Amino acid sequence: MSDHILVEKHGAVTVLRLNDPGSMNAMTGQMATDLRKLLRSESETARAIILAGNERAFSSGANLNSAMPTDRTSLDVGKTLEEHYNPLMETIRDLPVPLVSAVRGAAAGVGASISLACDIIVAGKSAYFLEAFARIGLIPDGGATWLLTRAVGRVRAMEMMLLAEKIPASQAMDWGLITRLAEDDAVESTAMAIAERLAAGPSQSYALIRKAAWSAADSDFSTTLATERELQRQAGLTDNFAEGVTAFLEKRPAKFG
Structure with a gap:
């Protein structure tokens, strides 16, 4: 695994921390692959996962120093997406546990894509989001256009992608790009409080909610209704549902295992 991703366990919550301060946590293909593997392995035991960076940056995007070969005629940036970044984004989509991003400083390029693909996005007041691809003659990736x-x-x-300007966290909040705005020094504690709440919740239900929501984003209304019907059938067979109904009838808080 990459030396630039730290694994921090806090009970039922795992924090995966991008940790290459010298590059502002710039991503390499290997880091993307390692993050994908860690997400998959940690989701087997954790009940919620936080993605975080450090004070200066969540991630400044792809590490261009590692991406540029000596012979530019052999360069295929799309291949890097196919082999490393696209599988990572699909893993984020298919993860069975809730995912929270804690964004401080820069979230740029594919780093922005990773942070914004999470279920709940907590950003510090000095954080910003930047689709910088046009500055170097590329298009947004990591699922950014979607x-x-x-x-x-x-x-x-289109404004974000064409002008490639920084979007401050306060503006991102106004636009509905993020879900929580926090003081810079409270970003991670806010994310942890949310993750701990999720970790105590109905994990089986959350997995199905994630599946339904991602499916709905690409489906028409009738297809969404059909998907909800099937996933609701599955939810009704879970221990979470049995405990939830029992707790409701007994007028007590549910205790989800």
Whole structure:
């Protein structure tokens, strides 16, 4: 595994921390692959996962120093996506546990994509989001075109992608790009409080909620209704449902295992 990703366990919550301060946590293909493997392995035991960086940056995007070969005629940036980043983003989509991102400083390029693909996005007041691809003659990746157009609409997404300007966290909050705005020194404690709440919740239900929500983003209304019907059938067979109903009838808080 990469030396640039730290694994911190806090009871039922795991924090996966991007940790390459010298590059502001710039991503390499190997880091993307390692993060994917860690997400999959940690989701087997953790009940919620936090993705975090450090004070200066969540991630400054792809590490261009590692991406540029001596012979530019052999360069295929799309291959890097196919082999490393796209599998990571699909793993985030398919994860069976809730995912929270704790964003301080820069969330740029594919780093922004990773942070914004999480279920709940907590950002510090000095954090910012930057789709910097146009500055170097590329297009947004890591699912950014999909994530942004669905989060803030086509027009705002186009402004972010074409002008490649920093979007301050307060503006991101106004646009609906993030879910929580916190003081810089309270970002991780806020994310942890949310993750601990999720970790104590109905894990089987959460897995199905994630599946339903991601499916709905690409489906028409009738298909969504059919998907909800099938996933609701599955939810009704879980221990979470049995405990939830029992607790409701007994007028006590549910205790989800």
